[in-house]
Amino acid sequence: MELEVWLVYGWATLVDVLTQVWYKLCPPSQPTATCTTVTPAFMRRLLNLDPTAPLTVEQGALSENRGLSNNMQSIDVQIDGVQHRFMLKSNMVGQRRVRAMGIFFNVTRESRAYTFLEQRNMDLSPKMIYANASAWTGSSCIIMERLGPDGICGVNMYFGNQCWGVPPFAPGAERPYDQVARAVMEAQARLHASDWCNPALLHGSEFSWLKSQGWYTGHGRSQWQAGFEATANSWQRIRKDLANSGTKWDPKLVALIDASMAATTWDSVQAFLRGAGGQVFSIVHGDCHASNMLYDLQRERVVMVDWSELAVWHPMTDIGQFMISDVTVPVRRQHEKAWVRHYWEQLCANGVQDYTWEQCWQDYRERSLERWILMLVLLVGMPLPPVAKQYFHDQVAAFAQDHAADVQSILLGPTISILSSALEG
Structure with missing residues (x-):
């Protein structure tokens, strides 16, 4: 068991290093857990807007967030003077143990959950409009409506x-x-x-x-x-x-x-x-x-x-x-x-x-x-x-x-x- 955990941690470390190098060479054009920047060009594509439509994007920390292990940001988009509110959630893969946790415990579950709930019309969650998650890299970045x-x-x-x-x-x-x-x-x-x-x-x-x-x-x-074992070790x-x-x-x-x-x-x-x-x-x-x-x-x-x-x-x-x-x-x-x-x-x-x-x-x-x-x-x-x-x-x-x-x-x-x-x- 301990060997498996450390193998996952080693893989997470390698992915983290390679990701940092790759993003320096080729900055991503869409938000990821490592690079959460949301650009006007990306929002135009995401919302299927006219490329010439007036649009501004303001992105910042979500003040009401009290979570322990995720990065939450507000995204305010102005389209023709009308404000649209979204929030971005990503796991903090800059911390390698968080990336390892994402690999080990299937970080894609949350994005699948929003899709699952929407397909069932359960009216229990905000609507997700974007997801970039991978169990191989332990990273997750989703954007949803901000109520x-x-x-x-x-x-x-x-x-x-x-x-x-x-x-x-x-x-x-x-x-x-x-x-x-x-x-x-x-x-x-x-x-x-x-x-x-x-x-x-x-x-x-x-x-x-x-x-x-x-x-x-x-x-x-x-x-x-x-x-x-994480819990038992903590208790000890x-x-x-x-x-x-x-x-x-x-x-x-x-x-x-x-x-x-x-x-x-x-x-x-x-x-x-x-x-x-x-x-x-x-x-x-x-x-x-x-x-x-x-x-x-x-x-x-x-x-x-x-x-x-x-x-x-x-x-x-x-x-x-x-x-x-x-x-x-x-x-x-x-x-x-x-x-x-x-x-x-x-x-x-x-x-x-x-x-x-x-x-x-x-x-x-x-x-x-x-x-x-x-x-x-x-x-x-x-x-x-x-x-x-x-x-x-x-x-x-x-x-x-x-x-x-x-x-x-x-x-x-x-x-x-x-x-x-x-x-x-």
């Missing part, structure tokens, strides 16, 4: 996104968060219901690009191992000096993480999936938190961005990630059962059958922590502000106290594709 500012507000505005500080006021942010949370549940239900327990998700070649599909049939061990480093980690750890949560790490192996995950029986599965967003969601005030609907983790897995991991990431403990305790009930009702309205409310609530309690235990370890091991690390810890600890007080360990599945810890460790 707002009129009538659009980031969902994180409603919940405060407390770990980064309360965002500036935005139009519509005074709306009740209960209304917005229900819209989040409705969007998730539409996504999850679209292929609810569809056997083709596990075996169909048309879904082979989805993260974790192969795990259900015993394939993709190297990708799973890389993600899990944190665990050695827990008192000086900068985070005040809850002893019960530490014990739960210890036991979960020890209980999780490729073989135990395989045994769990093969003995799934009545377990449900669906397409899941995979990184379902409020900063990846936008609320349309006029239509009272939520659209989502950052589809790079689109996967086949248990749908409740999406719901749990949203609840733990963004909803303060008092608000969650007051509303979570009503919100999860609304999600279940929307599943039923979208055609899901043979899934009772009792099973839905039990799944929420049992599966919500799975993704966040892995994410907590990765985030605490990253150079984030101490207040952010403590916030995430406290959110996870409170959920575990409320719903997993008697649980000895949790079998851990997919983690967000952060390979930097494995490559630096």
Whole structure:
């Protein structure tokens, strides 16, 4: 496993050097992850405009971006005095470990996800108008419509996104968060219901690009191992000096993480999936938190961005990630059962059958922590502000106290594709 990771890293280093040399000799005429410049000539070709049409392009950093591993830019295009808004997203392949991560974890998934969602008319994402992505080079650059500012507000505005500080006021942010949370549940239900327990998700070649599909049939061990080992190594480093980690750890949560790490192996995950029986599965967003969601005030609907983790897995991991990431403990305790009930009702309205409310609530309690235990370890091991690390810890600890007080360990599945810890460790 370690050899495979370093072979990928070596290939990424070679590609990075060759790309820099090639671009100096032949500057690209269209945006790439390495050279993200958007020219008026390129936009004319992309939008199929008259070459003589008056057009200006202004490109800059996207001020509302709070992502950890991607470059986000705004693109404002003036055509005959009318402004058109777009945003460019690229992975930061100038960092070779990011390029290696893109190769190892299939960086093309996000551009394929936008095409997939548009073909299905799911109305869950902005429209993508350009993609330049390659699994061979680990690079991705996409351009999509930029929604707002009129009538659009980031969902994180409603919940405060407390770990980064309360965002500036935005139009519509005074709306009740209960209304917005229900819209989040409705969007998730539409996504999850679209292929609810569809056997083709596990075996169909048309879904082979989805993260974790192969795990259900015993394939993709190297990708799973890389993600899990990155997390396990990070936890070992944190665990050695827990008192000086900068985070005040809850002893019960530490014990739960210890036991979960020890209980999780490729073989135990395989045994769990093969003995799934009545377990449900669906397409899941995979990184379902409020900063990846936008609320349309006029239509009272939520659209989502950052589809790079689109996967086949248990749908409740999406719901749990949203609840733990963004909803303060008092608000969650007051509303979570009503919100999860609304999600279940929307599943039923979208055609899901043979899934009772009792099973839905039990799944929420049992599966919500799975993704966040892995994410907590990765985030605490990253150079984030101490207040952010403590916030995430406290959110996870409170959920575990409320719903997993008697649980000895949790079998851990997919983690967000952060390979930097494995490559630096």
